[in-house]
Amino acid sequence: MVTTAQELATEWDAARKVGAVIGYVPTMGALHEGHLSLVDLARDECDVVICSIFVNPLQFGLDEDFESYPRPVERDLGLLEARGTSIAFLPSWTEIFPGRERVLEDFGTHVAVPRLSHQLCGRSRAGHFDGMVTESLLFLNLVRPDRTYWGEKDFQQLRIIETLVQDLRLPVTVVRGATRREPDGLAMSSRNKNLTPEARAVSPNLRRVLQEARAELLAGQPLPAVRATARQELTDLGFVVEYLVACEEGSLSEVSTLDTPLAVRLFAAAMLQGVRLLDSIPLTEANHG
Incomplete structure (x- = not known):
């Protein structure tokens, strides 16, 4: 487990020196088989698999469940180890947002994919996708993967990330993972x-x-x-x-x-x-x- 950007950069340098293909699975923790299926997919396709766990405050509205969002860290780390994750990246809030920014307006820079963000969930969750995509771009810059893995369950989020990568010519391939379901059909979610x-x-x-x-x-x-x-x-x-x-x-x-x-x-x-x-x-x- 690494907790700082500097530690992550050291691991990245070591992987690149041996020509490793790096895969990245971003999560907010409280892992389930949907997340772990993406880890499995990354492990099959990459030499090094990095999984981040970070509950992003910028994508929660002030009346949403940021404080109560589940954070079973030890359980999650055990699951990642069992599935062959190479590096678990668990930065603190202040490592990512040194100014303790809680809402997007407090963060100095943000990005948006407006033509996809103002529909569906974006109609009732103002700013949610701007906060998600800003934090996601930040993490992609820190992790610098060759491939990043996103589930189809959150299809709007997936399309926003695909568009971000395409429009900004980011040097990473977005890989889709199929929605994983419980035996009775409910889509898996934290x-x-x-x-x-x-x-x-x-x-x-x-x-x-x-x-x-x-x-x-x-x-x-x-x-x-x-x-x-x-x-x-x-x-x-x-x-x-x-x-x-x-x-x-x-x-x-x-x-x-x-x-x-x-x-x-x-x-x-x-x-x-x-x-x-x-x-x-x-x-x-x-x-x-």
Whole structure:
């Protein structure tokens, strides 16, 4: 385990001297199989695997759960060691933000990917993605990997990072990892442990409703009617639906029909007894011919 940028740079220099390919998996800790599957993917493709654990204050709103976000450090370190992680990078808050910046406005520099950040989750979480992408760029500059691994579960976040790397010509390859799910279909998330037993029993219905909506859409049912039915079913089950929309995967622009040559995905976000759940499933693939 290393905790400072200087220690990390020393490890990086040693790896580069022997020509190692460096893979990087960024996390906020409270690791689950979704994170660890990215570590496995990085280990298969790289010589050195660096995994960071850092709860980024810039991506939490003032009324969100920064202070209470789970931080089981010893457990996480054991999991990373068991999966063959080469270097665990666990910097302190002040190592990354010496001025103890808590919100983006207090940090001297920030970056944004506005055309992807103001949709979906960005509509209700103002500044969240600007804080995420600013901290992510900072960590990419510190770690300097050849490849970085991001899960499709947080698809909007993934697309923002892919666009950042493309637009700024960052010398790193973004590798996608498939969404990992519990046996009952719930997408794995560090926040799932905050679900009460009652809410946990209901939570897999989010994916089930999305799958049923997908089947209806592919059978030719109109998108507005399918969306309305799906939203109502989730509401009846106790979800407070933030959004349930179909969007083009590249631009995240909402579509009103599936009559498009572009890949389309069905996205949903909903609160269940105070816990925010995200999921998405592909509707169509891109038509290249």
